[in-house]
Amino acid sequence: MSGGQKKRNFQIEAFKHKVVVDPKYADKTWKILEHAIHEIYNHNASGLSFEELYRNAYNMVLHKFGEKLYSGLVSTMTFHLQAMSKSIEAAQGASFLDELNMKWSDHNKALQMIRDILMYMDRTFIPSTHKTPVHELGLNLWRDNVIHSSKIQPRLLNTLLDLIHRERTGEVINRGLMRNIIKMLMDLGSSVYQEDFEKPFLEVSANFYRAESQEFIECSDCGTYLNKAERRLNEEIERVSHYLDPMSEPKITSVVEKEMIANHMLRLVHMENSGLVNMLLDDKFEDLGRMYSLFRRVPNGLSTIRDEMTSHIRDSGKELVTDPEKSKNPVEFVDALLEKRDKYDKIICFAFNNDKAFQNALSSSFEYFINLNPRSPEYISLFVDDKLRQGLKGVKEEEIEVILDKVMILFRYLQEKDVFEKYYKQHLAKRLLSGKTISDDAERSLIVKLKTECGYQFTSKLEGMFTDMKTSQDTMQGFYAACGAELVNCPTLVVQVLTTGSWPTQSSNTCNLPAELSALCEKFRSYYLGTHTGRKLSWQTNMGTADLRATFGNGQKYELNVSTHQMCVLMLFNNTDSLTYRDIEQATEIPSSDLKRCLQSLACVKGKNVLRKEPMSKDIGEDDVFSVNDKFTSKLRKVKIGTVVAQKESEPEKLETRQRVEEDRKPQIEAAIVRIMKARRRLEHNNIIAEVTKQLQPRFLANPGEIKKRIESLIERDFLERDNTDRRFYRYLA
Amino acid sequence: MKKEDTVKLISAEGFEFVIDKKAAMVSQTIRNMLTSPGSFAETEHGEVTFPEINTTILEKICQYFYWSLQYARLFSEAIGKFGIGR
Numbered sequence: 001m002s003g004g005q006k007k008r009n010f011q012i013e014a015f016k017h018k019v020v021v022d023p024k025y026a027d028k029t030w031k032i033l034e035h036a037i038h039e040i041y042n043h044n045a046s047g048l049s050f051e052e053l054y055r056n057a058y059n060m061v062l063h064k065f066g067e068k069l070y071s072g073l074v075s076t077m078t079f080h081l082q083a084m085s086k087s088i089e090a091a092q093g094a095s096f097l098d099e100l101n102m103k104w105s106d107h108n109k110a111l112q113m114i115r116d117i118l119m120y121m122d123r124t125f126i127p128s129t130h131k132t133p134v135h136e137l138g139l140n141l142w143r144d145n146v147i148h149s150s151k152i153q154p155r156l157l158n159t160l161l162d163l164i165h166r167e168r169t170g171e172v173i174n175r176g177l178m179r180n181i182i183k184m185l186m187d188l189g190s191s192v193y194q195e196d197f198e199k200p201f202l203e204v205s206a207n208f209y210r211a212e213s214q215e216f217i218e219c220s221d222c223g224t225y226l227n228k229a230e231r232r233l234n235e236e237i238e239r240v241s242h243y244l245d246p247m248s249e250p251k252i253t254s255v256v257e258k259e260m261i262a263n264h265m266l267r268l269v270h271m272e273n274s275g276l277v278n279m280l281l282d283d284k285f286e287d288l289g290r291m292y293s294l295f296r297r298v299p300n301g302l303s304t305i306r307d308e309m310t311s312h313i314r315d316s317g318k319e320l321v322t323d324p325e326k327s328k329n330p331v332e333f334v335d336a337l338l339e340k341r342d343k344y345d346k347i348i349c350f351a352f353n354n355d356k357a358f359q360n361a362l363s364s365s366f367e368y369f370i371n372l373n374p375r376s377p378e379y380i381s382l383f384v385d386d387k388l389r390q391g392l393k394g395v396k397e398e399e400i401e402v403i404l405d406k407v408m409i410l411f412r413y414l415q416e417k418d419v420f421e422k423y424y425k426q427h428l429a430k431r432l433l434s435g436k437t438i439s440d441d442a443e444r445s446l447i448v449k450l451k452t453e454c455g456y457q458f459t460s461k462l463e464g465m466f467t468d469m470k471t472s473q474d475t476m477q478g479f480y481a482a483c484g485a486e487l488v489n490c491p492t493l494v495v496q497v498l499t500t501g502s503w504p505t506q507s508s509n510t511c512n513l514p515a516e517l518s519a520l521c522e523k524f525r526s527y528y529l530g531t532h533t534g535r536k537l538s539w540q541t542n543m544g545t546a547d548l549r550a551t552f553g554n555g556q557k558y559e560l561n562v563s564t565h566q567m568c569v570l571m572l573f574n575n576t577d578s579l580t581y582r583d584i585e586q587a588t589e590i591p592s593s594d595l596k597r598c599l600q601s602l603a604c605v606k607g608k609n610v611l612r613k614e615p616m617s618k619d620i621g622e623d624d625v626f627s628v629n630d631k632f633t634s635k636l637r638k639v640k641i642g643t644v645v646a647q648k649e650s651e652p653e654k655l656e657t658r659q660r661v662e663e664d665r666k667p668q669i670e671a672a673i674v675r676i677m678k679a680r681r682r683l684e685h686n687n688i689i690a691e692v693t694k695q696l697q698p699r700f701l702a703n704p705g706e707i708k709k710r711i712e713s714l715i716e717r718d719f720l721e722r723d724n725t726d727r728r729f730y731r732y733l734a
Numbered sequence: 735m736k737k738e739d740t741v742k743l744i745s746a747e748g749f750e751f752v753i754d755k756k757a758a759m760v761s762q763t764i765r766n767m768l769t770s771p772g773s774f775a776e777t778e779h780g781e782v783t784f785p786e787i788n789t790t791i792l793e794k795i796c797q798y799f800y801w802s803l804q805y806a807r808l809f810s811e812a813i814g815k816f817g818i819g820r
Binding site for chain 2: 040045046047048049050051054055109110112113116119
């Protein structure tokens with residue numbers, strides 16, 4: 001009822017009726033109000049007139065009796081609160097909280113009514129004297145007289161904690177009542193809530209969970225324990241949402257996390273028969289997922305899991321890779337690696353949320369143990385070879401891509417990629433020359449992947465091999481077009497012209513071709529050199545094949561598919577019936593180790609013994625006699641004998657390849673050193689080693705000792721020099 | 735006007751002004767009076783007596799209530815002047 005004033009053509013005058021300022025006035029007015037407050041607390045307000053009370057309070061304040069009004073309010077309210085407090089204290093057992101709740105809501109209602117009546121004082125007197133407003137005053141008085149009364153305070157806390165404890169042990173409690181009481185504490189201020197409830201609550205909860213977790217962990221296995229922990233955690237979150245302050249949620253969850261998880265982390269992970277390693281081995285996705293989401297909540301939780309997983313993968317991988325049984329068959333070896341990788345990939349995807357840190361741990365573990373076996377590059381190449389020869393026959397294109405991609409993943413883990421390159425070239429050459437690859441597209445697809453991974457340099461020679469095959473086809477067409485007429489009665493010749501740089505170096509062998517063939521070969525040579533000047537051709541007799549139509553003494557006709565060397569040997573028997581080893585050696589001039597192998601495959605292999613040998617032993621002696629086996633039979637019309645298959649290398653072959661790899665590395669190291677020194681001009685020894693290693697890392701792991709030797713060699717050849725002032729520095733010589 | 739939506743304001747001389755509750759609620763005090771949780775006499779009967787306010791003043795107050803409702807949302811410049819001197 002305070003009007004807005006603008007000094008214009010009217011004035012608001014004070015009340016016309018008399019307001020007597022007599023000394024008793026204040027007392028009388030206060031008495032009316034005091035009586036009203038009593039009535040309100042006694043649920044008797046219906047007889048009162050709001051307007052009258054409001055007006056009286058207004059007048060008191062107006063006539064400067066605000067202080068009396070205020071202090072009167074305080075003492076009257078206090079009186080009533082003390083009465084309420086007594087009745088709450090008197091409540092027995094379970095009705096304690098009910099009584100408290102009821103009195104609280106009574107007080108709130110009364111407080112609001114009182115505040116409405118005393119609104120004027122609230123708005124004018126209180127701000128100017130900086131006293132507590134009515135509503136807040138009411139809450140503070142409640143707090144001081146009821147909640148903090150010596151009989152009620154401890155009893156309230158204990159009752160609340162007891163109820164929570166009972167709920168934790170499975171009893172159902174009155175959540176609505178709890179909510180009201182807790183809300184009351186919150187309304188009284190966050191410090192009341194925290195001091196009178198939250199802090200003790202957290203402490204009691206910590207003790208509870210500490211004890212419970214100790215009990216659980218003694219008698220449960222890891223998976224069950226994690227289940228229980230998760231349930232307790234969810235329970236606490238639910239509890240907060242139902243009747244606690246939401247701000248308490250992070251506090252109570254961190255208590256549970258600490259007591260149930262953080263304190264027992266290592267014990268859980270290492271638990272016998274049910275710990276992390278067992279879960280990994282048994283693919284327990286659900287348990288692992290649970291462990292991940294629980295451990296994520298505590299500091300170092302995930303790193304604990306990760307470390308354990310890493311060491312397990314490293315150990316089991318090392319075992320796999322160094323086990324002589326498993327590393328006998330390359331295809332099985334790589335299959336096992338792929339399987340292992342797939343397994344852990346799945347686990348990380350389904351249970352560990354595709355966590356990048358875990359993916360990295362997996363990759364680094366694989367990198368570690370794959371390189372423990374020096375034959376890994378060779379085996380991976382053999383695996384691919386097997387797949388491209390026959391393993392992927394009939395498989396759909398998308399699935400082929402999937403398998404090749406997986407192989408690429410393993411390839412990336414290799415440290416010695418140049419070793420892989422060497423073997424791959426060898427195997428690819430054999431595949432191409434024997435025409436044994438099932439899908440040209442698959443081959444090319446893999447080359448593309450390698451190119452993406454390692455750059456153009458890596459695959460340029462491989463691509464050169466494919467080009468040579470194509471070009472050779474064109475060359476053959478040209479040859480027969482030009483000379484076809486003369487060659488009608490000659491055997492059909494198919495020549496692959498290989499560019500020396502692209503193909504794996506083979507030592508060319510001596511071999512005397514049968515007369516019919518050498519003439520034909522010469523014809524081809526002259527044709528080719530006629531169209532390509534400045535080139536040199538040399539026949540690689542150890543890499544060729546031949547198809548022979550053979551008629552045996554028993555009348556059987558077969559078509560034999562043999563190697564070139566084998567063909568030379570067999571053709572000898574067109575003219576004679578039997579020959580000794582020495583005769584054959586003289587006639588063909590094939591080197592003895594190759595010749596022995598060749599004869600073994602012709603005479604000693606069951607089902608393919610087109611020749612007979614005397615004596616019938618497995619080994620070839622100088623004086624053994626060979627003759628055609630007229631009793632030879634086979635179920636098939638076309639018999640394949642001793643094709644050149646990519647074998648796992650024998651020991652001497654292995655050493656030889658390794659030596660070649662080492663030789664090839666030397667110029668690469670030197671090139672890297674020169675590149676670095678040219679840019680940096682002057683560099684200290686250790687820095688050079690570090691830079692060179694880094695540059696060569698995509699191809700192989702450089703040996704510091706070897707790098708040092710290369711530096712010395714470059715110094716000798718005046719590419720570098722030692723710095724005069726400091727012996728550890730090297731300088732680039734332009 | 736429905737009975738439930740109205741409230742009766744009675745002046746010192748006994749004049750009864752029946753106005754919408756909404757209009758009366760413009761006054762914070764009357765609003766508290768009517769929405770107070772306790773069962774004061776006023777809320778029981780839906781009428782408020784002002785023994786110290788005379789009729790002309792109370793009439794003007796009621797007019798103010800309605801004016802205020804009407805122009806509540808407009809910006810202050812656009813508000814028509816409430817002419818007391820009329």
